[in-house]
Amino acid sequence: MLLTEADLAALWVTLKLAGVVTAILLLLGTPLAWWLARSQMRYKFLIEAVVALPLVLPPTVLGFYLLIMLGPHGPVGGLMQMFGGQPLAFTFTGLVIGSVFYSLPFVVQPLQDAFTSVGGRLLETAATLGASPLDRFFTIAVPLAAPGFLTATVLGFAHTVGEFGVVLMIGGNIPGKTQVLSIAIYDHVETLEYGRAHLLSGGLLLMSFLLLVAVYGFNRRIKVAGL
Amino acid sequence: MKSAADKIEARFVLQRGEFELDVSLSLPATGVIALYGPSGCGKTSLLRAIAGLEQCGNGFFSMRDTVWQDDQTFVLPHLRPFAYVFQETNLFPHLSVKRNLEYGYQRVPKSQRQVDFDEVVTLLGVEPLLARDTALLSGGERQRVAIARALLTSPQLLLMDEPLAALDHQSKLEITPYLERLHEELDIPVFYVSHSADEVARLADQLVLMKAGKVQAFGPIADMLTRVDLPLAHDDDAEAIIEAEVDSHDQAYQLTYLQLVGERFAVPYKDISPGSRVRLRIHARDVSITLARQSDTSILNIVPATVVELCGHGAAQVMVRLNVGHMTILSRITRKSAQALSLAPGKPVYAQVKSVALLT
Numbered sequence: 072m073l074l075t076e077a078d079l080a081a082l083w084v085t086l087k088l089a090g091v092v093t094a095i096l097l098l099l100g101t102p103l104a105w106w107l108a109r110s111q112m113r114y115k116f117l118i119e120a121v122v123a124l125p126l127v128l129p130p131t132v133l134g135f136y137l138l139i140m141l142g143p144h145g146p147v148g149g150l151m152q153m154f155g156g157q158p159l160a161f162t163f164t165g166l167v168i169g170s171v172f173y174s175l176p177f178v179v180q181p182l183q184d185a186f187t188s189v190g191g192r193l194l195e196t197a198a199t200l201g202a203s204p205l206d207r208f209f210t211i212a213v214p215l216a217a218p219g220f221l222t223a224t225v226l227g228f229a230h231t232v233g234e235f236g237v238v239l240m241i242g243g244n245i246p247g248k249t250q251v252l253s254i255a256i257y258d259h260v261e262t263l264e265y266g267r268a269h270l271l272s273g274g275l276l277l278m279s280f281l282l283l284v285a286v287y288g289f290n291r292r293i294k295v296a297g298l
Numbered sequence: 299m300k301s302a303a304d305k306i307e308a309r310f311v312l313q314r315g316e317f318e319l320d321v322s323l324s325l326p327a328t329g330v331i332a333l334y335g336p337s338g339c340g341k342t343s344l345l346r347a348i349a350g351l352e353q354c355g356n357g358f359f360s361m362r363d364t365v366w367q368d369d370q371t372f373v374l375p376h377l378r379p380f381a382y383v384f385q386e387t388n389l390f391p392h393l394s395v396k397r398n399l400e401y402g403y404q405r406v407p408k409s410q411r412q413v414d415f416d417e418v419v420t421l422l423g424v425e426p427l428l429a430r431d432t433a434l435l436s437g438g439e440r441q442r443v444a445i446a447r448a449l450l451t452s453p454q455l456l457l458m459d460e461p462l463a464a465l466d467h468q469s470k471l472e473i474t475p476y477l478e479r480l481h482e483e484l485d486i487p488v489f490y491v492s493h494s495a496d497e498v499a500r501l502a503d504q505l506v507l508m509k510a511g512k513v514q515a516f517g518p519i520a521d522m523l524t525r526v527d528l529p530l531a532h533d534d535d536a537e538a539i540i541e542a543e544v545d546s547h548d549q550a551y552q553l554t555y556l557q558l559v560g561e562r563f564a565v566p567y568k569d570i571s572p573g574s575r576v577r578l579r580i581h582a583r584d585v586s587i588t589l590a591r592q593s594d595t596s597i598l599n600i601v602p603a604t605v606v607e608l609c610g611h612g613a614a615q616v617m618v619r620l621n622v623g624h625m626t627i628l629s630r631i632t633r634k635s636a637q638a639l640s641l642a643p644g645k646p647v648y649a650q651v652k653s654v655a656l657l658t
Contacts, residue, residue: 198376
């Protein structure tokens with residue numbers, strides 16, 4: 072049984088979305104997680120709560136507010152239109168923005184835990200050996216937090232692949248543009264195409280499982296090696 | 299009189315919860331300066347403040363006319379020319395021993411490197427460890443690697459925070475000779491935090507006595523150990539440190555003879571070439587006092603001395619400070635004996651030393 076053209080398009084949109092979102096989250100999430108792990112600021116917990124919000128919020132709620140913000144009458148969408156741009160609702164860019172918010176805790180929290188466990192002592196030691204703050208970050212913190220980066224990457228990617236509510240709210244369901252696998256599966260079930268739904272669902276299940284096996288296996292090996 | 303150019307000046311006031319560190323020190327920038335006192339007295343905090351790892355508002359630190367911290371300046375730790383040896387060694391677990399050693403070495407510009415990589419590696423005996431993973435080192439090996447890593451940054455000041463405290467007895471014995479070699483070969487000042495009187499006696503030139511965040515007293519080690527107004531002289535293990543010169547060896551009796559203010563001292567044989575300066579430790583409890591020189595006694599080591607002062611030590615004993623040449627030793631005797639000999643400041647006596655420990 073081969074994938075139809077529409078399914079292939081949905082697969083491509085899904086992988087592209089997850090890839091772009093994961094890359095953005097690693098770029099934004101790393102400094103944020105570093106700050107959360109190292110800062111002694113009193114009101115840090117407020118930021119932590121905001122980062123964790125997508126864990127507990129129904130995706131449709133997040134999607135709804137993003138739709139309002141990004142739509143032609145929303146503050147962001149309106150601003151975009153004023154400068155001659157397109158509103159972001161129902162576009163791939165809109166999907167990326169929504170997904171970045173939605174998957175944020177899945178990237179930031181593993182990184183924050185990893186940076187916290189690196190601890191201050193080794194960084195201080197590096198300072199006494201003449202390493203500047205940036206130098207210490209790249210030569211001590213990042214290599215020692217490698218398992219955290221792997222976990223963050225895989226969780227961020229897999230979670231973006233699996234999202235539904237946010238995508239449906241702000242992406243619509245435009246085949247080839249904003250239709251992702253999870254929505255394609257829903258559509259297949261709606262139209263009683265169980266065979267196609269099986270194929271896509273089984274594929275996602277297998278991929279997710281293999282990714283997690285790889286992550287846990289790799290992190291275990293690192294621990295055994297004494298890191 | 300030494301000029302400011304050879305001095306270390308440190309003033310710190312630091313509040314951390316209940317604990318307050320409030321110190322002011324001016325020391326010659328040479329030799330090993332021991333920070334000594336009970337746990338929690340602020341030794342480590344002082345060391346961290348010197349390093350700039352502990353920030354405090356109104357601190358001051360200068361060494362040889364270079365200011366690291368004052369009201370306007372705070373040189374960041376990674377720009378200060380010191381090296382720090384931590385109690386827990388803090389080797390980087392993701393780097394091999396060699397890469398650990400290179401970490402600091404490579405961050406010093408070539409023109410400012412004052413040490414040779416291979417020389418330091420040899421000095422601390424770590425060449426067989428270079429290819430190893432740090433997780434596979436013993437405690438003593440880890441600490442030697444940590445010390446080598448610190449020295450490879452060509453520091454102008456070495457800070458050592460109880461480098462032996464986390465080691466078992468065997469590792470301590472293994473590493474002490476390396477520390478003593480460092481003491482002889484390094485010409486940079488070293489701050490050495492310790493709560494072990496034995497370590498201090500072996501290694502220190504200057505002693506800073508700390509208690510509850512304050513400096514109780516500081517000065518040359520020999521003076522500090524024998525000052526009867528300080529707690530060290532009232533310890534059960536009260537001791538004095540003196541220096542002597544190796545004179546000759548007696549193979550037949552397995553003794554080494556030392557020259558001490560014109561007298562010959564015998565200690566158990568140790569392979570040190572004649573003419574070398576050595577450190578001796580003499581416990582107050584091993585020194586007895588006679589008015590005339592005894593001849594028919596088993597005690598070999600007898601020196602003429604002058605009573606400097608007497609100080610009560612418990613109800614039954616007194617601590618007697620004696621001058622031997624320009625050096626000072628302590629003798630702990632009973633109050634009854636002191637009275638019987640009518641000991642008083644200025645009185646010439648003979649000190650009989652039952653046991654002497656050669657420290658280097």
